[in-house]
Amino acid sequence: MADAIRLPKDRADQLRQLAQNMDDSTISAAVGRLMQMAREQGLVEHGIPSVQINALSDGLAIRFDEGDTFGFTFSSVQELSDSICPVSSW
Numbered sequence: 001m002a003d004a005i006r007l008p009k010d011r012a013d014q015l016r017q018l019a020q021n022m023d024d025s026t027i028s029a030a031v032g033r034l035m036q037m038a039r040e041q042g043l044v045e046h047g048i049p050s051v052q053i054n055a056l057s058d059g060l061a062i063r064f065d066e067g068d069t070f071g072f073t074f075s076s077v078q079e080l081s082d083s084i085c086p087v088s089s090w
Contacts (some may be wrong), residue, residue, distance in 0.1 A: 007015070008057045012027075017029035034062065040055075052063040059073040 015027045015030060019027050022030055022033055050065045054061045059071060060077050061069050061071050063069040
């Protein structure tokens with residue numbers, strides 16, 4: 001279930017402008033992109049319990065449930081992401 005967030009009018013207007021300039025169709029999509037940028041800068045966690053993700057120069061190192069660490073190229077990470085995203089919207 002979605003949560004509603006109340007914002008001052010000027011912040012809501014800024015989010016609408018941001019969404020429009022980012023070619024996103026909704027404010028939610030624009031906020032999602034802001035969160036992605038914040039995760040990339042290490043400002044917020046990725047939000048997946050028991051998964052560690054570290055950026056490398058040529059991809060990502062991902063460790064699941066305290067197991068072995070696996071390296072992924074950026075293209076294989078994109079394929080993994082593309083396969084997960086449709087499922088997560090169920």
